[in-house]
Amino acid sequence: MINRIFLFIALCTTILISDQSFAQDKNNPWYISIGVNAVDTYPVGEDNRPFTGGFPNEMYNAEDHWNILPSLSTLYVGRYIGSGFSLGVRGSLNKIDKLGDAPADDLAYYAIDGIFTYSFRDALFGEGGWFDPYLGLGGGYTFVGDQPSFGTANGTVGLKIWLGESINLNLSSTYKHAFEDRYVKHMQHTAGIGFAFGGTDSDGDGIFDKDDECPDTPGLAEFNGCPDSDGDGIKDSEDACPEVAGLPEFNGCPDSDGDGIADPNDECPETAGLAALNGCPDADGDGVKDSEDNCPNEAGPAENDGCPYKDQDNDGVLDKDDECPTVPGTVANNGCPEVTVAVLEEINVQVRTVLFDLDKATIRKESYETLNAVAVTMKEYPNTQFLIEGHTDSQGSDSYNMNLSKERAASVKDYLVGQGLPASRLSSEGFGETRPVATNATAAGRQKNRRVEISLID
Incomplete structure (x- = not known):
């Protein structure tokens, strides 16, 4: 049984995703753990006071001293308080057939304990991470065989190994100190699988409402829960064209013709043009966009609809200034002939x-x-x-x-x-x-x- 437990722990450890963020925290405030427990009186018995030799050498001598009930025998329920602190209650049952080195007659064991814990994970490694050591203090009541129930003061050392966002492997060792010598001082070791839950995710995007800037709309983690409908890397609230993929320099709008003018501001979005003409082309460069130029391939002034002025009589005076456009004249006489x-x-x-x-x-x-x-x-x-x-x-x-x-x-x-x-x-x-x-x-x-x-x- 012991070998199977440690084999299970080793297997879970090898499948960890070490760059992922896991926790029992404000988003998953509730926590429940089920598992097995082992009760051992040897390291703290009368002849094995702590740190006199028996404690460090024999505490994990499972084959000789541990009492293990081969079934689920521990249930813990706790809630995250904040800043790494949690408060919970653990219930456990067991069957005692060893009191140190002395045999026992399968004494029934029941315990209920309150525990106040502090996680060192965030303080040591920053927020998140899979390695989560903790310490705990508390107290409880224990029932062994026919003895009256007795109270204990408890100190716990534990480690949670997070396997996913809300599931972990929870290992702990607790010293339970009975204040009267007639009661059993003992160690209790637990191994279990824990589940964190209770966070609210209204839009179901995997980001809890407390951290979700858009709690009613499914979104992406990189945008704190806000959506990017067109997938252009710009969240919708900052995207001037949220339904069409675009470019950051155009606030998320596209530039289909590549002329440096975003489509919403481009009067000719499919044809490259000039900013001065709102994105429309001017083939002859006369300042009149082609769509309004009656002579798009021949430069001319805007007042003549983009066409050059003519000089029908070739007298050097343009028709627009020529008072006699069909009769050659002189510049001095406004294009009209002079009487000789x-x-x-x-x-x-x-x-x-x-x-x-x-x-x-x-x-x-x-x-x-x-x-x-x-x-x-x-x-x-x-x-x-x-x-x-x-x-x-x-x-x-x-x-x-x-x-x-x-x-x-x-x-x-x-x-x-x-x-x-x-x-x-x-x-x-x-x-x-x-x-x-x-x-x-x-x-x-x-x-x-x-x-x-x-x-x-x-």
Whole structure:
């Protein structure tokens, strides 16, 4: 029997997981142990006082002195108090057939003991661990044979070897001191299997509520009982994307396109882009994201929807700034052509031939074709303003000539407006006989002075 007990102890010791944390503690406050006990009176008998030779040499002489009942004979129930201390009660039974070296007549043995213990495990090795030595003090009552029950003061040395989070192998030796010599002083050794229990784990994740930061939600030990739903190593409470695995630098959110912008902030999460465009690409680098760029492969300004401005007439003035986008012009004239001296002279050669009814401002029909050609030429210069001048010879009074010249100039202006020239670009003025170009002394000279001319308005 003894050999089987020690064989069992050796077997359990070899299967320990030494880097695991085990305990009867605040999470598993209750503890129960069942096992066997051996009663031995020899080391503390009258002839073997402690430390006189018999105690150290004979205390574990199981074959000669121990009394063992070959069945479960010990039950211990205890509760963890805190800071390594526990308080418990142990009941045991046995059959005494040896009192030291003297035989006994199978005396019945019963004992009930209270014990106050202190575990040195955490103090010596830090919190947790499988090696758990302890000391205990207490007292109890013992019944042997027909003797009256007697009280004892007890001192215990023990060792718990934790085999798992809540199971251990419990070994102890207790000296039970009877205060009267007529009662049996003795040693009691126990070996048993103990179970720690009583902790609350509401969410069933293996982490007791006292240590569980998320007691109502199953979680992981590395997160103190809190979950990591997407398994990215960031607990849900700190994960901005708890349902999708992500990266720590993005608070647990993914960056699917690898552009350094987390998907929730990326307007184009499947295509690598730029931070300035909220993660969207800009193929031509013009600052307009491709989805809004009408010319994604050709750089252009945002105000033109990402397309470059055109210069249809190739005059060096972009269409957006060109007042005459289809007609080549000059930069100085905002892209419109400028009227040259030769062009202006050509216009005047034609307009000088315009005829009016005698002493009237009415244009003769034979001059319509001439004015039509003048209108076509003037339309080629759409941002040029023209002044239509009326002139007379010296015959007649000055006031009459002045009024007639104004009316004829106005009549030409009205005709040109009728041909599609904007009135805002035309002005008319009469100068009467004040600006002759020939002598009024001859008929030929007076004919030259009776004329209409066109000049430019700056």
